[in-house]
Amino acid sequence: MAEENNQYTFESETYRKTYWHTCSHVLAQAMKRLHPEVKLAIGPSIDNGFYYDFDTPEPFTEGQLAELEAEMRKICKEKLKLERFELPRAEAIKFMEEKGEPFKVELIHDLPEDAVISFYRQGEFTDLCAGPHLDSTGRIKGNAIKLTACNAAYWRGDSNRETLQRIYGVAFPKKDELDEYLAKLEEARKRDHRRLGRELGLFMLRDEGPGFPFFLPKGMTLKNTLLDYWRRVHKKYGYVEISTPIMLNRQLWERSGHWDHYKNNMYTTVIDDVDFAVKPMNCPGGMLVYASEPHSYKELPLRVGEIGLVHRHELSGALHGLFRVRCFNQDDAHVFMTRDQMQDVIQETVRLFDEVYSVFGLSYTIELSTMPEDHIGTVEEWERNQDILKAAITAMGKDFVVNEGDGAFYGPKLDFHLADSLGRTWQCGTIQLDSQLPERFELEYTGEDGQKHRPVMIHRVVLGSIERFIGVITEHFAGAFPAWLAPVQVKLLPVTDRAAEYAEAVSARLDAMGFRVEVDGRNEKIGKKIREATLEKIPYMLVVGDRDMENGTVSVRHRSGEDLGAMSLEEFAALLGNEVKEMTIK
């Protein structure tokens, strides 16, 4: 490895991860020098940096990070050689016991019998590690290391085990690159949807209802515009829409399996001595609708959509703006079909996803989640369904990664993780294959043969949660929504009071054409009105003054700062109309 280092650059993921992994060892070494009593857990590289978990009597403070960074810089300057060596199991355990590292001992115990147990030594510091590593701490640029956070983490991610202190860090071969990275994080903070949501008047959260978002007028317009698009695109793909009750009795939830498998997350109540639960999912209601009348094979696949408001009691610590809430609208749909239709339906659904995501300029990665420990149905059924999902997307030439044991309790699923413009990903779409609920609700259709058959179904959402999706696109567009989606598309800015009436008249005409328009009739200077409309990220500003009144024009300015000059209202309406139309159904 060492001699090959020169061939590698920081652009290579392998080299980057090796670099960061060695950084984590340097961090651990610095920790041991400053705080010998601290016990070492694990310290891997991650997608953007590295961390190390420590067991410490006293949690760390931000101030200590600077001290650790300084010690790390020292270690880099010392140019310590990293040397790998192996030990037989018993000796490895003894070695770590003597060093007083109980977590390392546990790790060695859990390694398979035939595992090679390797260590890396740098100066006075040695760590259990599979490697690989850089050949010297001198290869790390000391002043381009930044310890970014210290936080708690459970040993082995298990909430029943020890709480460790995790220190996160990031490092680059050049100081400039570190600064650039930190600037990018700062940029990300500026487009945080929680901040933009408040600044743009989209939504709010209150102590009175943690995790229950309130939508404000602008946010509601955005949401309705989004749903309007959703309905049009689903109509095109042959969906019908229903709405099912928000609360249903216990018996139903027992039948669906939710009462047994999902009760901890459900809001329940008692009405007239009967247990009720607020729905955490829409499916059981959808089952009742399907079962309410007989079906023929000729109707299949039957695509039934529902924008359903669901409530889930998420852990308080998991709440996060609109990304993780306790009540949200799913753009749900259930597609009922024959076994033969499964692959086609899955592919058709993926095509629908592609169309929708492309409208927003969002790309995605797919994860296949397989059978969890807590599940219903047979292993054979699960495997068969997993194979169908795999086959369907493979045939479409799509890549996916497998997420073992992360399926829903009733079936395997394909999860679509959307990347925002900063490369962070959020799970939005999902396609879940389910042959359990049709069984439990005894769903049937009459086949060509005149016999009753059991359909299979998928549960699927494209946007996922309307709330989360709004959060994702708010950050993706940094609040500057495309014109078709912007809560306000046009703002009239009269230069003086003399133009107020004219502005109102223009506004009324645009409104009649179906555009979302506002007038800034305040007695303020035009510069101020422009500044504020720009900060509101309204796509078009129409400046109107004496000149425009005389000529019957509007002076158009884009939020980007571009001055499009004076034009007739008809010309402007055509311009905006085209821009809006481009983004609608193809």
Added chain:
RNA sequence: GCUAGCGUGGCUCAAUGGCAGAGCACAUCACUCGUAAUGAUGGGGUUGUGGGUUCGAUUCCCACCGCUAGCUCCA
């Protein structure tokens, strides 16, 4: 839920064991102005909630509520 940090006008943030302050926003008045902030004046706070320590608490202590970060990446 756990660990740590935080909670001061609508927002962003000062300050202090001894009268709580600024900018923005808001209101009023003047200015009627052509492409990113006109000026003046004014109103607005039981410092998250409840308890405790103290002559005195917004500040110190305790509890609760809420928020923020992490708890997925595994030598």
